[in-house]
Amino acid sequence: MNRVYNFSAGPSMLPVPVLERAAAEMLCYGESGMSVMEMSHRSKDYEPIIEAAEAQLRQLMNIPDNYKVLFLQGGASTQFAAVPMNLIGRTGKADYVVSGQFSGKAFKEAQKLGYDVKCIATTKDDNFDHIPTVTPDMIRPDAAYVHICFNNTIYGTKYSYIPDTGDIPLVADMSSCIISEPVDVSKFGVIYAGAQKNMAPAGMTLVIVREDLLEYAEEKMPTMLEWKTMAENGSMYNTPPCYTIYVAKLVYDWILSLGGLDVMKEMNVKKATLLYDYLDSQDYYIAPVKKDSRSMMNVTFVTGDADLDKKFASDAAAAGLKNLKGHRSVGGMRASIYNAMPYEGVQALVAFMKKFAAENPKA
């Protein structure tokens, strides 16, 4: 077995101790006599697993008691519809910040569903190379919520601040930065995140929602998208993605064993700094994102030559550094360096970048 460094934007690397434990427990979990995959979600074997997952996440993120934690299926893309269906009833309209592809998709989904939504800020004209400055005066006073995507996986940008939306609930898609560093949950009305970047394999979406926001759901909406129904049933209105929740719990175990999100942030800053410092020290590679908007999780760069970019991703894969090709919609390169990417992986990447630059002079 020869494991590679996997820079995939998601699904992405998981901590080796998590994979080892999942493998060891595959045929028999504890005294249960069965795999976690085989457990009834309503059994005495499984219930402690989902309860521990929630308790550990609450501890990790310091989630206040007046927030519900939901483990759902469907992906963050499902929440693009669920967010307006659950919240717009508060006032009848909602505001969106479009800072990249997924925040754009969230906005379009709300439009498609026929809602009164407004894009209050975007950096589209700058090819999303930075995060817009959102100030209270931009927000419609009667907006039901303001929606943002906190970290843009594709462009490699992240909010360096939490927008002040006053009394209007702030809703954030945190799919690609969840549990990468501490965040003040109380500043948000809703936080949601697909699991497959920093938490677990694909197939689970975390929703953290302030209790008072559970009262505004549409009547004629799919029951499975109703946060209140899911909250009242402890994420077990139907069968939850039990095994994915179990792997998420193993990931939470791993982070807690390392010291929690403060330590995780320290490790992530160290990795990102190594890569950005190298990018800033040379001129072979260009990092398109403005410095105040740089993501710690997704680092984008280009050579300025599409053929060289292609060769880079291909040569890197051959050297055991996989999935460095940028998103198909933007090209170039992207190194996703989530929690589970070891520092050594980023060191290996920087060493490869230096070697590639030396061996492939530009025309």
Added chain:
Amino acid sequence: MNRVYNFSAGPSMLPVPVLERAAAEMLCYGESGMSVMEMSHRSKDYEPIIEAAEAQLRQLMNIPDNYKVLFLQGGASTQFAAVPMNLIGRTGKADYVVSGQFSGKAFKEAQKLGYDVKCIATTKDDNFDHIPTVTPDMIRPDAAYVHICFNNTIYGTKYSYIPDTGDIPLVADMSSCIISEPVDVSKFGVIYAGAQKNMAPAGMTLVIVREDLLEYAEEKMPTMLEWKTMAENGSMYNTPPCYTIYVAKLVYDWILSLGGLDVMKEMNVKKATLLYDYLDSQDYYIAPVKKDSRSMMNVTFVTGDADLDKKFASDAAAAGLKNLKGHRSVGGMRASIYNAMPYEGVQALVAFMKKFAAENPKA
């Protein structure tokens, strides 16, 4: 490690060779250098897995070319909303057969969404102890579809026939009998099934839909529930439940290696016959389901004494026969004996039933 016989209705037993292979490949799949959990869904490592899963399922079920196969998230419960949202546009109304709890939930969900739906047959007054006889004259001639649940997990009943709905598409929830025996897919417009009973861990729902039925979706519906969008994107409009699909593929491998669905049916008939023959041979236990409606997958029985029922489930668990308690809404006992339950498990159950009856005479 001491594995039990797990009679859970779902999530439920998986074949040991599947679990062993998943464990062996957990840290590194083939030459990929990573776990399947860590693979980008759009990578050369993962694409052959989802493609093989579809090809193998098509082979197993003999799915005609004019049907699309979708691997989605959300559970069959999500399809309760997706079915009317995708199909009702055909004519504006739909007919439902209510033969148990989940078909009732499907009907209620369509009602909640405000659609013109009619329950054309139900066995509710008989406590769902048999499957209704559905004849063409019951169906509204302008129904967009007729919805049935082919096997009722909770009550332990199953259609012994495929209702003749003429030109009106028949939509069947097959969550608890999918790939347990051959079925003529061409008789159905849509077949859907949650994975966690006979296919994989929870977190994936299979939808098999005839191509001409992709044209009737509502405009204002969540994109993630649109079958056409999912079909056009090969189930990859967003990140699919990659690892669950991989385990499903391992299950399909296992069934194919045994000889396909004909062999699976033979094995399932043998198991169910052993249990039903014993039930019919004695009078300590009562099997409430009428003989022509008996399920091969979920076998329900009671002692007629709620305290004895409780003791049965508890003593059985202590003897390594777990999750025999009936659904909380009906009580009694239920033995779910899906594909992965070995014949020896049913033998052990019958032996335990005899011993329990002898040692616990009724008052």
